[in-house]
Amino acid sequence: MADEHMADAAQPAIGHAAIDADDFRQVMRRVATPVAVVTSVCGDDRVGMTSTSVCFAAVDPPALLVPVKRSARAAAAIEDSRILAVNFLSEVQHGIARAFLAEGASTAVVFCEGSWSKGATGAPLLRHSVASFDCVVEDVLATGTHLIFVSRVIATSSDDAGALLYRDGFFRRLDENF
Ligand SMILES: Cc1cc2nc3c(=O)[nH]c(=O)nc-3n(C[C@H](O)[C@H](O)[C@H](O)COP(=O)(O)O)c2cc1C
Numbered sequence: 001m002a003d004e005h006m007a008d009a010a011q012p013a014i015g016h017a018a019i020d021a022d023d024f025r026q027v028m029r030r031v032a033t034p035v036a037v038v039t040s041v042c043g044d045d046r047v048g049m050t051s052t053s054v055c056f057a058a059v060d061p062p063a064l065l066v067p068v069k070r071s072a073r074a075a076a077a078i079e080d081s082r083i084l085a086v087n088f089l090s091e092v093q094h095g096i097a098r099a100f101l102a103e104g105a106s107t108a109v110v111f112c113e114g115s116w117s118k119g120a121t122g123a124p125l126l127r128h129s130v131a132s133f134d135c136v137v138e139d140v141l142a143t144g145t146h147l148i149f150v151s152r153v154i155a156t157s158s159d160d161a162g163a164l165l166y167r168d169g170f171f172r173r174l175d176e177n178f
Pocket of ligand 1: 049050051052053067068069070071072073100101102103104107
C-alpha cells in the first residue's frame, strides 16, 4: 500500500488541472528575488541577460542552477561555450538590470553599462557586484520554455554592497532588519 502511494506521488500531474502560465507569472511576482546578470560568450562576443531565477544548488562541489529561456541569445551561447558567470547586482546597479533585460538589445551597447572584466572561464564578470560566480556548465536540464544550466562554481568575488531585489514589477532595496 505504501509503495502504491509512493508510485502515485511520483507520477507527473497528468489528469490534474494545470494552472495557466499567466496565473503562475502573477503569483511568482509576489516572490522577492535577487537580481543577477547572467553572462557568457559567443565566439569573440559577450552576451548577457537580466535574471531573477538563479538559485543555490549545492555546497560541495559548489553549484548554482541557472534557468534561461530557450529563445534568449544567452541560451545558445551557454550551450555552445559551456561557461557562464552569474553577477548578483547591488542596489546602485539597477540601471544595469534595465539594460540587460531589453530583448534584442545590442550587446556592444549593454556592456557599456558597468565595468567588466574577464573571469578564469572567459565569462564577463561585473565589478562591484554583490557577488559574482564564474562557472562551468556541468549539465543541462530541459523543462518547458527554459533550459536549466547546472553550473559548477570555480571562482567567486564579492563586494560589501546592498543587494538589489525584484518584486511586483519593481526593483527594490533591502532596508530593514528584524
Ligand atoms: C525582472 C526580469 C527577470 C527576468 N529573469 C529571467 C530569467 O530568470 N531567465 C530568463 O531566461 N529570462 C529572464 N528575463 C528575460 C531576459 O532578461 C530577456 O528576455 C533577455 O535579456 C532577452 O535576451 P535576448 O535579447 O537574447 O532575447 C527576465 C526579465 C525581467 C524583466
